[in-house]
Amino acid sequence: MSAALFAFVLGAVAAQAGVGTSDRGHIARQVGELLASFLPGTPAQLEVEHAAEALAFGRVRATGHLGTERDPETGQFLRRFSAVVDLDDSFVALVSCNDPPLRALGSLDSETVKEEAERFAEQHFAQWSNRTRPVKERRKESGTHLLAFANLLESGAWEGGWCTVLVDSERGGIVSFVQEKALRNVPESAVRVSAQEAGEVAVAEVAAKLPPGVEASVAQGDLILSSRHAPDNGPVWVVAVNIARLHGGVTLRGETLFVDAINARILPVTP
Numbered sequence: 001m002s003a004a005l006f007a008f009v010l011g012a013v014a015a016q017a018g019v020g021t022s023d024r025g026h027i028a029r030q031v032g033e034l035l036a037s038f039l040p041g042t043p044a045q046l047e048v049e050h051a052a053e054a055l056a057f058g059r060v061r062a063t064g065h066l067g068t069e070r071d072p073e074t075g076q077f078l079r080r081f082s083a084v085v086d087l088d089d090s091f092v093a094l095v096s097c098n099d100p101p102l103r104a105l106g107s108l109d110s111e112t113v114k115e116e117a118e119r120f121a122e123q124h125f126a127q128w129s130n131r132t133r134p135v136k137e138r139r140k141e142s143g144t145h146l147l148a149f150a151n152l153l154e155s156g157a158w159e160g161g162w163c164t165v166l167v168d169s170e171r172g173g174i175v176s177f178v179q180e181k182a183l184r185n186v187p188e189s190a191v192r193v194s195a196q197e198a199g200e201v202a203v204a205e206v207a208a209k210l211p212p213g214v215e216a217s218v219a220q221g222d223l224i225l226s227s228r229h230a231p232d233n234g235p236v237w238v239v240a241v242n243i244a245r246l247h248g249g250v251t252l253r254g255e256t257l258f259v260d261a262i263n264a265r266i267l268p269v270t271p
Helices: 003-009 021-035 110-124 195-207
Strands: 046-054 059-066 080-086 091-097 132-139 144-152 158-168 173-180 214-224 236-245 251-260
Touching: 021 046, 021 059, 021 080, 021 091, 110 132, 110 144, 110 158, 110 173, 158 214, 195 214, 195 236, 195 251
Parallel strands: none
Antiparallel strands: 046 059, 059 080, 080 091, 091 173, 132 144, 144 158, 158 173, 214 236, 236 251
């Protein structure tokens, strides 16, 4: 899994639009029902405060609180959560809760964290299967430990479903979960664009905007067989492009482009 693809996996969902006031109560109830199995405590303790910010792909951003405990100075609820819920497909795309964590861990040693993260993913990832594999692990000095899982074919192609689990040692457990689903079962035989062709298209797109003395090259390409960003949720190549000085090879930055795996067109992608 390329660093660029991993960065995209961790990105937020897309552009905003308005939601009618009359829909908000119904949306809040839907969101609450979907979140109940993720958040600690009982469903009765969960209250969705806001669920009216529409995102791409039929999703809404929601915030709320657990229980009734408030900060004595500000009056704000202490145990808060945030989420992104897909109402079209009825699944939780993102949920985050620090206090208490989504799941408290008795031990935070490396092996326990891995085991518990995988167990949490298996319980909540909507498309967990015998093809789900760990694809990335990242630790930071701040005490966070992130693990990513995806459904892979033997060739290394992604089916399209993936999830991430974030553990925070300071908070004592799992504090965030993100997932995406494959919306179609696309065979690799449907792909019409090779990795090399996708790389050439991506490099040409980036190179056309670069000043003299700077060059672009392919760092890595990953095939996703079902992506929301492709027409009809079809296959895409996610190409990581490295941008470096022509003399000396000093890397300046990287860019990630999505290339349609059917017609080799650059696809617009919401972060």
